[in-house]
Amino acid sequence: MLNDASVQLVFADLQEGIVEASATNPAASIRRAVAVLNDIVTALDLPFTVSAAPRPGGPGTIGELPESRPYVRTGPSCWDDTAWRAAVLSAGRPTLVICGVTTEIVVLRTALDALADGIAVQVLVDACGGITPRTEEAALRQIEAAGGVVTSVAGFATDMVRDFTTPTGRQVIAALHRLV
Template sequence: MLTENSGNGILDARDVQILFVDLQPELISSSRTIQPAALTANAAVLAQVARLTHVPVTFSIVPVQGKPGRNLPALTPYVSPKNTVRRVMAGTFMEPRLVDALGAYKRKTLVVAGYATEVAVLQTALGALKAGYTVYVVMDVTGSRSERTEDAAVRQMEMAGAIPTSVLAIAAQLAPDFSRTPGSEVLLTFDSLSPP
């Protein structure tokens, strides 16, 4: 379902929230479509842009090998018990606590970043679309073990209505005036981005 702003391709920071899904060291280590170091660096930049533009962030993590999951260390400055939801289901929208946490922000544009594209990211995008969110998937903060299967998942998300994007595109829309804050501060974060 598209919102009023989604048709014109312009994001309104007051209606945006960001969801980081399964960006955990043990999981992203197998990424082949973007190197783990680049994925980590880009995730940290996206989180920093969110902080600078006052966009709320939520983290969803899963257990790994029977142990509680943990976020990437680079995301630690942005993580708190209040914005982190642990789950065991593949799809984040299968976890009522997460659905409630996202709904509490009353922001209908959801920017999704995570690992793996074919599982958590795809399920999240489809669940969010079904729940009425406009969904953007940040491709330089999204990884997979396989280009072939990632391409298929991205096509499926696009066909359902999700919009593939990048950290730069999101950042420039959230803070388009680089001559003053927060845009001038957001501009400084671009040097920390890594190519996929």
Template sequence: MKALFTPADAAMLLIDHQVGTVKLAVSTPHDEIVRNTRALARTAVETGMPLVLTSSQEDRFQGRLFADLEEIAPDAYAARVKRPGVVDCWTYAPFRDAVLATGRKKLIMAGLTNDVCIVYPAISATEDGFAVQVVVDAGGSPTSAADAAAVERMRSHGVTITSTNQVMAELATDWASPTGAAIQRIMYEEVLKRLVEG
């Protein structure tokens, strides 16, 4: 497959995975959002991919980012971009500058919610010439209809829609390689274990 995303050429952007905002993501079970977000963060950290975190209005109902992110990626958590309320984080200079500083032109995005916090930066980054994949099952929307509308709008602007397992497999490329083995372990521990051993 041409134009694969790899840990060597992609950056991971986790947007507004906040303890209050997750309550708005009714279209995806909350425990699934947390598991998938953990898997994506661990994949970035354990493969050396740049990881950029951002939050919106932490002092309001949205609250702090998931404690899991601080546990998994303490440096990225400490450096998170705290937005005062800008909806499209791509238009907020400190966030965009943090992404540009990674030097990567391939971006993997996930966040809360898909219909507000992800749809706009995914489209904006695509319009600025970046290749963007949005991991929809590491986010959600207040309704299934809202989620479907967000996906349709992103696709119509050239954003690639993906899932947690799908993008992790793409990043792994080969399960027998050191990187692939590390990603497979993360996928099993965070996503698959409950299915296999449940």
């Protein structure tokens, strides 16, 4: 079971124009899942990072993300960005929970690199978007073969919060109801 002392979230390339390019998960569904994750981050006071691909005119992240200055990286993996990796490692959390677009590029590369460095990884499929169903499925299989866990926002949240009668539990279940 996960707990709020062991997890940090990674929001990768959730940018205007990139989210809409997802061919495997509608942009509205990704945005809804990210908004729910934003509520979960707040309710559980979880650390998170926002990573962005370089784009003309700036990162242009979606409004559903938690408020944060994004790390703009130069390559396909967040792990390759020294400042981002230092921020993640300084939090001292052994599990990265990753979501973003595209699954076959930034999610895959970041997950595999973190796993290779001994960090546990969970990927939230309903907060990800891929290039094609076939290539996204191949990326998710690679992550699982390397030891990562592929799950959903609801699966992640209910692993973190097991009692919905507490004030925090009520916040989390209310957020999850917005997934439907």
